Amino acid sequence: VEMILSFNEDPELFFSDLKPLTIRHISYGVKADHARPFGISVMYCISNVLGDQFDDKAKAAWGRLWTRVSSCVNRALNVGSNLVVVSLVRDDLQGFVEAIGCVPRGERFESLTSIEINSEAISPLDWSIMGGQVGIAQWVIKDLLTIRADRNAYYYGRAVMFEKHPALVSKLCNQMPQLL
Template sequence: ENWGEHMSDSIRWLWQTLVECLTNELNGLKTSRGELILDHWQEVRVNTDIEDLGSVFWKHLNDESPEQTHLFRRSFTMWGKLLQHIMEMLLLSLAEPEIFFEQLFELTIRHIRYGVRPEYLSPFGTALFLTLEEFLKDKWDDHAEAVWKDVWKRAANSMSRGLSLGGNGITHALVEGDTEALQIAMQCAPRNLRAEWLCQVDINGASISPLYWALHDGKFSIVEFILSDLLTIRADIHGYYYGRE
């Protein structure tokens, strides 16, 4: 009796999504997608100085999304090492997907703390492709571009979901160090859960302490607000609440 048009459309959508994913993976195996990615990256890595690699990538990323180069201020050498790490993660996603997703989970949590937003991933990928095109020259054809975009899309979509799920009013306030925003976010908390919200946030299944987070990042106005709020006596019809049990 629960089966209706809406349920039918939902199942049909789910099946179509699964078919597309499996078809994409099988086509990737058939066309030696992993070998092409590995060959391209080895050529770039062996023939390119790490600082030059970082310089070119930074230039393209700054053109596509200058807020990202301002968010992460680092040397060209460090940008090159960042790109190396990204390439290693993409290769891992093809060779050992289970390990890749375990590491991606930790990486996503770190990026939430850095203030990275899901919308950053698209221009980041564009900068990556432009960098590869510049170094690979004639080897960067339509087929190569399609393969790289497909591999990047799978990894970026997974991270985007994690960034979206892990982002809320409290985490955004912690990232920005905005005490007023944290006060606004806490207005939604029930009195009996207020202290718990201030002592623990869940990010994609991982529990993180906002107090430790703020202390680690030197955001002392946030620390002061959390401690003051935890030491405030509150009550409702169910009882009195003072700090965290």
């Protein structure tokens, strides 16, 4: 209820709290479809707490507020539920490899160094290092440093990796020295 109220009182706070909430929900397997039954429960609890004060006017106000909040949460869950994000949240190396395997060679380096979640760019490499996901971090680095080719071009991600992560070596020294 506090977060629902923050949407109305301080939208910036709401949206800054939305990212970790979305990540937690994805890790628990919560789907956007669950918002409607949850909303019914929230409205029931609010009506019980407010008692006689939960008249038609209060019900309409809470209903409008819940509709706005739930649409933002649903959008965040839907956007954040792509296979790359889900596998990062769950520390699922096999799922991550399969998700990246669907990306065309020419776009692969971008997908390994920057993905967009709710209009915010996040690096899967940074995410895995910061989250202590050694297997995923090792796989990403190895994949970026693998030379690939097709009829049109050669692909090698070293330059992209260091362009997007200039402090990578320092970060690895401090957080994952086993990968050096």
